[in-house]
Amino acid sequence: xxxxxxNSGPLSVPEGAIASLNCTYSDRGSQSFFWYRQYSGKSPELxxxxxxxxxxxxxxxxxxxxxxxxYVSLLIRDSQPSDSATYLCAVNIRxxxxxxxxxxxxxLLVS
Amino acid sequence: DTAVSQTPKYLVTQMGNDKSIKCEQNLGHDTMxxxxxxxxxxxxxxxxxxxxxxIINETVPNRFSPKSPDKAHLNLHINSLELGDxxxxxxxxxxxxxxxxxxxQYFGPGTRLLVL
Numbered sequence: 001x002x003x004x005x006x007n008s009g010p011l012s013v014p015e016g017a018i019a020s021l022n023c024t025y026s027d028r029g030s031q032s033f034f035w036y037r038q039y040s041g042k043s044p045e046l047x048x049x050x051x052x053x054x055x056x057x058x059x060x061x062x063x064x065x066x067x068x069x070x071y072v073s074l075l076i077r078d079s080q081p082s083d084s085a086t087y088l089c090a091v092n093i094r095x096x097x098x099x100x101x102x103x104x105x106x107x108l109l110v111s
Numbered sequence: 112d113t114a115v116s117q118t119p120k121y122l123v124t125q126m127g128n129d130k131s132i133k134c135e136q137n138l139g140h141d142t143m144x145x146x147x148x149x150x151x152x153x154x155x156x157x158x159x160x161x162x163x164x165x166i167i168n169e170t171v172p173n174r175f176s177p178k179s180p181d182k183a184h185l186n187l188h189i190n191s192l193e194l195g196d197x198x199x200x201x202x203x204x205x206x207x208x209x210x211x212x213x214x215x216q217y218f219g220p221g222t223r224l225l226v227l
Contacts, residue, residue: 032213043201043218044154051213086152092212097166098142098205100216102154 004091006103013110019076021106023089026070032092033065034100035074039085047087048074079110114138115219117202123225124192132187132222134202142166143185144203144216145177154201160185161207192226199223 003026013019032051036044048063050056056063062075086107090100115136145157159167160179174190199221205214
């Protein structure tokens, strides 16, 4: 069973701090990695995508990928109360098509 | 507005009934998906269509039957509804470009199904 694991949280951080969200995956053949944000009662929306080892920055968000460790993370700098949501890690395990396997999500609370 | 839309937003029905959920996207995408999100917020793929062809059919009861009349529409029909079918059903779409599975999926607003 190919899996994506996340700590369900909640992860509580004070406003202005850095929030660090982590995700591990089981399939070494995985090629594409995505972070989605989901507010309560809403649909998931894409925050970041990353395909190569290393860091990718977009505004206050940085995605980090380490394929050798099968680990992907999302850092949120200067966390704001509006960042409070569930963050879903998604991995494309199946080659050729965009087929996402989601983790169960980490709830982030910024206060 | 360009988007993925779903109807209805809410669906309350009795056990044993048959119901349909409709999805439309006007993003020009060629691949569409159905996901189920259960009460524990776990989001799981059910079906995927590319250019009206079924490409993913996860372990889903036969009571669930998707239909894609064209690239912009993907409907989900559910027969003999059961209590365990209560969940939020999300439609999503993407454009298959690189063939490397890097395409971003865009989600509809969801259909909240409650089976009594």
